[in-house]
Amino acid sequence: MSSLWPELERLLGEVQKPARYIGCEDGMIVPTHHPDKAAWLLIYPDTYEVGLPNQGLQILYEILNERPDAVAERSYAPWTDLAAVLRREGLPLFSLDTHRAAGDFDVLAFNLSAELVYTNLLECLDLAGIPIRAADRGPEHPLVLVGGHCSYNPEPLADFVDAAVLGDGEEVVSEISATVAAWKAEGRTSREEVLVALAGIAGVYVPSLYAAEFADDDDERSASGVLLGITPTHPAAPEQVQKRTIADLSEWPYPKNQLVPLAEVVHDRLNVEVFRGCTRGCRFCQAGMITRPVRERPAEQVRTMVADGLRRTGYDEVALTSLSTADFSGIEEVVADTVSDDACGQVSVSLPSLRVDAFTVGIAAQIQRARRTGLTFAPEAGTWRMRQVINKLIREEDLYGAVEAAFSQGWRRVKLYFLTGLPTETDEDTLGIIEMARNCVEIGRRHQKGASVTVSIGGFVPKPFTPFQWFGQNTEQELRRKVGLLRDAARNVRGVQLKWHDTRASVVEGLLSRGDRRLGAVIEDVWRNGGVFQEWGEHFDLELWTDAMARHGMSFEDHVYRHRHEDEPLPWDHLSAGLHKDFLWQDWRDALDQVGLEDCRWIPCYDCGACTGYGIEHVVASAVPPAGGSQGTGQELGRGGEVPVVLMTRPPREPVGVGS
Numbered sequence: 001m002s003s004l005w006p007e008l009e010r011l012l013g014e015v016q017k018p019a020r021y022i023g024c025e026d027g028m029i030v031p032t033h034h035p036d037k038a039a040w041l042l043i044y045p046d047t048y049e050v051g052l053p054n055q056g057l058q059i060l061y062e063i064l065n066e067r068p069d070a071v072a073e074r075s076y077a078p079w080t081d082l083a084a085v086l087r088r089e090g091l092p093l094f095s096l097d098t099h100r101a102a103g104d105f106d107v108l109a110f111n112l113s114a115e116l117v118y119t120n121l122l123e124c125l126d127l128a129g130i131p132i133r134a135a136d137r138g139p140e141h142p143l144v145l146v147g148g149h150c151s152y153n154p155e156p157l158a159d160f161v162d163a164a165v166l167g168d169g170e171e172v173v174s175e176i177s178a179t180v181a182a183w184k185a186e187g188r189t190s191r192e193e194v195l196v197a198l199a200g201i202a203g204v205y206v207p208s209l210y211a212a213e214f215a216d217d218d219d220e221r222s223a224s225g226v227l228l229g230i231t232p233t234h235p236a237a238p239e240q241v242q243k244r245t246i247a248d249l250s251e252w253p254y255p256k257n258q259l260v261p262l263a264e265v266v267h268d269r270l271n272v273e274v275f276r277g278c279t280r281g282c283r284f285c286q287a288g289m290i291t292r293p294v295r296e297r298p299a300e301q302v303r304t305m306v307a308d309g310l311r312r313t314g315y316d317e318v319a320l321t322s323l324s325t326a327d328f329s330g331i332e333e334v335v336a337d338t339v340s341d342d343a344c345g346q347v348s349v350s351l352p353s354l355r356v357d358a359f360t361v362g363i364a365a366q367i368q369r370a371r372r373t374g375l376t377f378a379p380e381a382g383t384w385r386m387r388q389v390i391n392k393l394i395r396e397e398d399l400y401g402a403v404e405a406a407f408s409q410g411w412r413r414v415k416l417y418f419l420t421g422l423p424t425e426t427d428e429d430t431l432g433i434i435e436m437a438r439n440c441v442e443i444g445r446r447h448q449k450g451a452s453v454t455v456s457i458g459g460f461v462p463k464p465f466t467p468f469q470w471f472g473q474n475t476e477q478e479l480r481r482k483v484g485l486l487r488d489a490a491r492n493v494r495g496v497q498l499k500w501h502d503t504r505a506s507v508v509e510g511l512l513s514r515g516d517r518r519l520g521a522v523i524e525d526v527w528r529n530g531g532v533f534q535e536w537g538e539h540f541d542l543e544l545w546t547d548a549m550a551r552h553g554m555s556f557e558d559h560v561y562r563h564r565h566e567d568e569p570l571p572w573d574h575l576s577a578g579l580h581k582d583f584l585w586q587d588w589r590d591a592l593d594q595v596g597l598e599d600c601r602w603i604p605c606y607d608c609g610a611c612t613g614y615g616i617e618h619v620v621a622s623a624v625p626p627a628g629g630s631q632g633t634g635q636e637l638g639r640g641g642e643v644p645v646v647l648m649t650r651p652p653r654e655p656v657g658v659g660s
Contacts (some may be wrong), residue, residue, distance in 0.1 A: 019263035020048035023096035026260035031071035045120035102128035112150035115512035116535035158207035159520035167243030203244035209237035286463035292610030326358035382432025421474035441495035459506030467587035
């Protein structure tokens with residue numbers, strides 16, 4: 001292996017933002033490569049400024065480099081200007097840490113956190129000089145792996161990847177490294193041999209060892225083109241691949257040395273994960289479903305990671321990250337300790353993913369002691385009826401209380417996030433969004449002159465392993481109509497600013513989210529016609545996708561807009577996120593009946609499968625719900641009082657009719 005830096009350095013003057021490609025960050029590791037070590041290139045298939053803050057990639061980067069049998073470096077998708085220069089000069093995709101060619105590594109591992117980066121994955125493989133289709137690769141080529149939330153349905157990428165890793169990566173990367181190192185020691189004689197070995201690792205799915213069957217015109221079992229199932233074709237491939245789950249988050253205090261970039265990046269701050277998993281049960285939220293059970297990091301470890309991280313990096317802002325940070329046990333004390341630590345100077349604390357029913361005046365008072373960052377709350381839907389459907393069981397008074405707490409402590413603006421296009425949604429539900437925003441502005445102006453509210457609207461995209469995986473997504477035209485309703489209503493509301501996600505992009509996200517492996521041809525078609533960086537507005541092109549679908553005999557109606565029925569095989573049925581499919585189906589029926597379910601951190605188990613399948617339980621640091629929040633409306637339903645931390649009873653599932 002040799003560095004490409006001499007050739008690259010002379011070319012960086014031709015591109016925008018050359019700092020994207022030089023590395024040299026505080027915290028960067030310069031590993032020592034050795035023939036006996038498995039060499040990983042961890043790739044985030046988006047720009048450097050988007051990908052560098054990704055905690056998953058940074059965690060694996062440190063873990064792999066601590067191992068004696070592995071090394072790891074990083075790469076990010078080059079912007080279109082550098083990609084053109086690399087092709088012109090005959091130079092490959094490279095690592096940032098030592099500027100080695102991507103093709104010199106044993107493993108190219110992509111973090112997939114969004115569907116619209118799929119064409120970037122192909123772009124990176126092509127720039128690396130590696131055949132984009134797995135079937136065309138030989139033993140001399142790197143293994144191509146994917147992980148992240150999108151890997152829970154890797155079927156659209158089945159033609160391009162060698163393996164997908166489901167679940168937490170902290171433990172499984174070591175097992176993969178050992179397998180790859182052994183393969184290298186044996187001379188890398190057979191690619192199939194190492195793929196079979198990878199399939200024997202829990203949590204690793206090898207698409208080439210499975211076959212997908214589709215109904216044809218003469219098939220009586222289903223309509224033509226419908227997936228009939230995906231089954232193993234090799235005895236080493238399990239019938240169902242189970243996700244990996246680490247039981248104790250405290251054993252993995254990573255990243256220990258967060259990267260500090262030289263160039264501006266999104267979320268440029270210290271990030272400390274306080275817990276993993278969520279049991280609120282929001283039916284639209286894939287992350288909340290697939291990351292169960294809840295595993296909290298001990299509060300003392302959080303304090304240590306924050307203090308050490310701030311001193312080392314020099315940051316003056318820390319984000320305490322999770323799916324619902326205000327639910328963390330003792331959150332007020334942790335925030336108070338952070339902002340009062342004189343050794344770190346004046347520090348501002350960000351709490352992403354705030355639940356309005358867990359945000360208190362106490363939390364607001366602690367945060368406002370330092371520089372205020374923005375506050376974003378996510379009611380998700382504009383009416384109580386709709387929030388029962390999606391199981392976001394927060395009432396208007398919950399939201400207004402949180403907004404009151406924020407404005408009373410000096411904030412002048414808040415951001416509210418909503419979805420549109422949800423199951424059973426009516427125009428009344430849609431317009432309820434603006435009514436909520438109007439009321440929030442009125443509350444704010446009782447405390448702050450010029451108080452304002454920004455409303456952000458996203459088009460709902462059904463995801464695998466959620467109760468809404470059977471729902472037929474709203475058409476692009478319908479999503480656009482609903483955004484128009486909101487835009488017209490917001491014009492007459494002083495102090496409310498409306499922003500919305502591109503409805504065209506939502507349709508393509510839906511296509512890739514629940515698609516099967518036939519979409520590989522469509523993804524390749526879009527990429528070959530210039531469709532890269534499709535998550536960027538200036539590059540997204542719906543026509544590329546529409547034309548590719550037509551050329552390959554497919555339609556958005558069949559793949560995106562239609563409802564699935566209970567007995568229809570889904571492209572991810574041979575994979576498991578730990579959730580029982582009958583639990584998800586019943587939750588889908590409950591949604592249509594507007595029946596809400598309480599947070600199972602505080603009541604007996606629903607037997608969704610997340611705990612029972614892995615032999616671990618919710619790890620919660622306190623025995624009672626945090627003060628100030630009803631914790632899934634338990635207090636409203638008369639279930640207040642002290643509850644046990646560990647919930648191991650498994651009675652028959654009895655949905656709770658909220659508000660009845």
